[in-house]
Structure formats: C-alpha cells, structure tokens
Amino acid sequence: MEDRFFDQCPIFAGVRPETRALIAQYAIPELVAANRIVVEQDAAWPYLGFLRSGCLFAVLTTSIGRDQLIFEVHPNETFGETPACDGGATAARYVAAGGDAEIFIVPRTAVNAAVARDATFARALASACARRMRSVTARLSAQISRPTISRLAAVIYPYASSSTGLAGVGGTLLHMNQTQLAIAAGTVKTVANRELAKLEAGGAIERRRGRIVKANRQRLSEFL
Secondary structure, three states: OHHHHHHOOHHHOOOOHHHHHHHHHHOEEEEEOOOOEEEOOOOOOOEEEEEEEOOEEEEEEOOOOOEEEEEEEOOOOEEOHHHHHHOOOOOOEEEEOOOOEEEEEEEHHHHHHHHHHOHHHHHHHHHHHHHHHHHHHHHHHHHHHOOHHHHHHHHHHHHOOOOOOOEEOOHHHHHOOHHHHHHHHOOOHHHHHHHHHHHHHOOOEEEEOOEEEEEOHHHHHOOO
C-alpha cells in the first residue's frame, strides 16, 4: 500500500524505482486526529513527512504569541523538507486541520541515502523547498497588502461550489472553526468574526453554529 501511495507523489516523478522503494521501506505510517499537532515549532524533527489524506496547517507562532498560517499541505505533498535537508529545527508546527490526517514520516537518514544515490530525487527535494519558500513569500505579501475581509474570502473561495448562489462547501472548510479561519487569514478570532459577519450580510457565505456551511463563489470573488 505504501508503494502505491508513493507512486502518486509528484516528488518521485522520474526518480529511480529503487529510490522510491527505499523511501517506502522506511516510511512510518501515522494517523493524526483532527486538530492534533504532528510536530511543534522549533523542534528537532529528523523526518521528511508525506501527507496521504486530510490537510495540514503549518502554523508559525510569533514572538508576541500570535499564530500565523504560513502554508497548507495537501494530499501527496511533502512537509518538513527544510529540516530534512539541513538538520535544523522546524520553522512551524504542523496541525491536522479540520479532520483526521494520514501521514508517513521517513527518517532523515533514509532521505539522505536516497539523495546521495539519486540526483533526480535530490533536485526534486530541493525544488520542493524552493516552492515552499515562494508560497510563504506570496502569503506574507498578501497578509501585508490585503484587507482582512479579502484574506478571509481568499481562504473560503477554493472550497466554494461553482453552482450559482449559495451552495454547500466541502473539504476542510466545513470543519474549520473561527479560530482556524482567523489563523488561515492571518488575523485574530474577534476580527475574523466581524469580517465573516460582513461576508454573510453580503450574501457570500452562510454559517451554522459558527462554521461556514454554504458559500457563493461569485459574491466571494467580489471581495478578493
């Protein structure tokens, strides 16, 4: 089963079959319950992670105690690439967002062995690190330049149905509470709740017990 999963991971495109087999051999499966932490920020974590199902948030806690989502991890993607490469501490904590997550963790020793044997895999891992850096830069740029309501609309938009009018949302968003939405938008819960109320009044979303259950893709786009 591990082999079939790793066949689907983009990082293994073009690598030697024995490289993929080596990683699969040392992969450790874990089930992470909803909202549980995979690993803390600033931790010595000697693994490269792979997400099989669910969604992970990489959350950075600033020196003043504010949480900031810096990127998301989706199925078949890797996480923890930088510490796997340089042996440093984790830059953020990884949390199972909204639901359970199935992951594989591969010891750094096995990753280093694969890198040494296969230049294609080494380049793929370096490219994964570079993409993470670019995604973090883009997100931080958005946090600086866009108003909170626009950032919240951007968080919700990918989960909105293409159907006309308000329609049910799917995926992780359906299980996200206001605190998680605030973190995703780079703000605090009180501000997020105020701006969500504006989105709801504008017909862009519908909430039930504090969670978003419906969204209007067209109306959301007007807030982006």
